[in-house]
Amino acid sequence: MFIISVNIWQMQLWNWRKKKDMKKIAVVGAGLAGSLQAILMAKKGYEVSVFERRPDLRKAKLIAGKSINLALSHRGWKALELAGIADDIREIAIPMYKRCMHALDGTLTYQPYGKEDEAIYSVSRGGLNQKLMNLADQYPSISYHFNRKCNDIDLATNTLTFDNSESGEREKHQVDKVFATDGAFSAVRMRMQKSTMFDYSQKYLDHGYKELVIPANEDGTHKLDKNCLHIWPRGEFMMIALANLDGSFTCTLFFPMKGEVSFESLETREQVSDFFDKTFPDAVQLMPTLLDDYFGNPTSTLIMVRCTPWNYKDDVVLIGDAAHAIVPFYGQGMNCAFEDCTVFHEMHEEVNGNWDGLLGRFSDRRVPEGNAILDLALQNYVEMRDLTADPNFLLQKKIEAKFSKLYPEKWIPLYSQVTFSHTPYSQAIKNGKVQDEIMAEILKMDNIHENWDAPEVMEKLVSLVK
Numbered sequence: 001m002f003i004i005s006v007n008i009w010q011m012q013l014w015n016w017r018k019k020k021d022m023k024k025i026a027v028v029g030a031g032l033a034g035s036l037q038a039i040l041m042a043k044k045g046y047e048v049s050v051f052e053r054r055p056d057l058r059k060a061k062l063i064a065g066k067s068i069n070l071a072l073s074h075r076g077w078k079a080l081e082l083a084g085i086a087d088d089i090r091e092i093a094i095p096m097y098k099r100c101m102h103a104l105d106g107t108l109t110y111q112p113y114g115k116e117d118e119a120i121y122s123v124s125r126g127g128l129n130q131k132l133m134n135l136a137d138q139y140p141s142i143s144y145h146f147n148r149k150c151n152d153i154d155l156a157t158n159t160l161t162f163d164n165s166e167s168g169e170r171e172k173h174q175v176d177k178v179f180a181t182d183g184a185f186s187a188v189r190m191r192m193q194k195s196t197m198f199d200y201s202q203k204y205l206d207h208g209y210k211e212l213v214i215p216a217n218e219d220g221t222h223k224l225d226k227n228c229l230h231i232w233p234r235g236e237f238m239m240i241a242l243a244n245l246d247g248s249f250t251c252t253l254f255f256p257m258k259g260e261v262s263f264e265s266l267e268t269r270e271q272v273s274d275f276f277d278k279t280f281p282d283a284v285q286l287m288p289t290l291l292d293d294y295f296g297n298p299t300s301t302l303i304m305v306r307c308t309p310w311n312y313k314d315d316v317v318l319i320g321d322a323a324h325a326i327v328p329f330y331g332q333g334m335n336c337a338f339e340d341c342t343v344f345h346e347m348h349e350e351v352n353g354n355w356d357g358l359l360g361r362f363s364d365r366r367v368p369e370g371n372a373i374l375d376l377a378l379q380n381y382v383e384m385r386d387l388t389a390d391p392n393f394l395l396q397k398k399i400e401a402k403f404s405k406l407y408p409e410k411w412i413p414l415y416s417q418v419t420f421s422h423t424p425y426s427q428a429i430k431n432g433k434v435q436d437e438i439m440a441e442i443l444k445m446d447n448i449h450e451n452w453d454a455p456e457v458m459e460k461l462v463s464l465v466k
């Protein structure tokens with residue numbers, strides 16, 4: 001009886017609050033998307049409470065093996081500019097202009113990512129997150145609540161439940177709107193999954209990853225070219241390395257979880273040492289702590305999530321990995337999450353802050369984009385680990401780059417559409433398919449490997465591009 005009356009009382013309070021000026025916003029998860037979204041909402045004049053299950057990252061020590069650095073590109077920069085914090089982030093970002101492919105025999109092949117001045121930027125995930133939190137702290141209307149693990153949301157009353165790991169208490173917070181930015185295993189999404197007409201699917205990739213390290217030289221310089229993203233493509237798997245500000249590189253081995261050559265099969269220090277000597281001979285010389293790192297750092301899995309809709313009525317919305325966890329092979333998970341924030345901001349502006357139907361329209365617009373970038377990222381895994389060592393693929397890239405330089409209005413390579421433009425991902429996929437068909441025709445031309453930049457090749461391309 002008591003419970004029923006409390007619920008009714010809550011409902012009445014909720015309806016009353018809906019009628020008055022809505023101001024209170026909760027952001028669940030103080031990761032990259034959460035901290036950025038908090039800043040954008042505070043700029044609009046909302047009162048924002050950010051709830052994070054972990055302790056304050058700025059006070060905690062780095063968790064072993066969690067030194068991920070991310071490639072930040074156009075979509076991400078746009079959101080950071082909107083929040084007025086791009087210059088602060090530039091201070092901690094290292095431009096990477098090219099891919100550098102390391103063949104088994106140590107030969108290096110370089111491939112520019114875009115035009116001469118175009119780069120993707122290596123940033124430390126932790127460093128970026130800390131910067132965003134420090135910048136958020138400058139807004140009196142943003143409050144952070146750490147050690148608060150969301151374990152449920154009552155969608156009827158917008159009441160979030162948190163376990164406070166400091167006090168051991170369970171807390172409830174009723175708010176006007178909820179941005180769920182609590183990542184791939186979102187607690188808010190799990191509750192939404194139980195509501196009607198919510199579609200959800202998840203899948204683990206057969207491959208997981210492990211972080212390893214190439215330390216700095218004694219004088220603090222980098223052992224490899226810091227302005228490249230280094231790739232050791234090995235067919236079924238690959239290792240990559242991105243530079244850090246302290247002269248080190250974070251390497252990530254993407255590798256099958258099970259099977260003949262897999263995380264499961266490499267059990268002893270000898271086996272790992274043998275495998276690296278044979279597979280990454282030029283890298284292994286630069287990795288003095290390889291075996292300790294391999295066995296000390298966790299093997300992590302990669303999950304993919306699709307769901308729709310991303311909103312619950314006009315009250316709750318999923319953003320970032322909570323809505324679209326993707327594999328990291330296009331370097332777009334964070335960029336897409338930041339683009340979610342930009343798009344929400346723009347849509348909110350367009351209707352002068354009128355929330356009626358806004359979250360539903362946002363979901364309608366962004367769900368296809370979340371699905372498209374997941375498809376693109378899966379496609380790019382094959383490209384990175386396999387095709388970057390394939391002469392035909394490299395030839396195609398060279399022809400594309402040349403043609404696109406001659407006729408920038410006729411051809412923007414797919415990678416550039418995704419990374420250096422704001423073309424919707426769903427449109428980029430369509431454009432990419434058409435481009436592949438055209439290139440298949442071009443690669444059939446006689447002596448194309450020798451004559452790839454001949455005028456007749458470019459002329460044929462002009463005739464094929466509509």
Ligand SMILES: Cc1cc2nc3c(=O)[nH]c(=O)nc-3n(C[C@H](O)[C@H](O)[C@H](O)COP(=O)(O)OP(=O)(O)OC[C@H]3O[C@@H](n4cnc5c(N)ncnc54)[C@H](O)[C@@H]3O)c2cc1C
Pocket residue numbers: 028029030031032033034051052053054068069070071072125148149150151181182183184185186187209252319320321322328330331332333334335336337
């Ligand atoms: C190996 C790897 C490499 C990557 N490389 C790139 C790259 O190069 N470029 C790129 O753009 N993206 C990359 N990504 C993806 C990128 O890391 C994510 O897309 C991005 O971090 C998503 O941000 P988010 O804020 O949505 O989620 P997260 O960063 O996961 O943040 C979620 C936050 O919510 C908190 N949280 C979780 N559950 C709860 C709860 N129940 N209650 C309260 N708080 C909670 C978490 O502690 C965390 O702070 C990579 C990912 C991986 C794994």
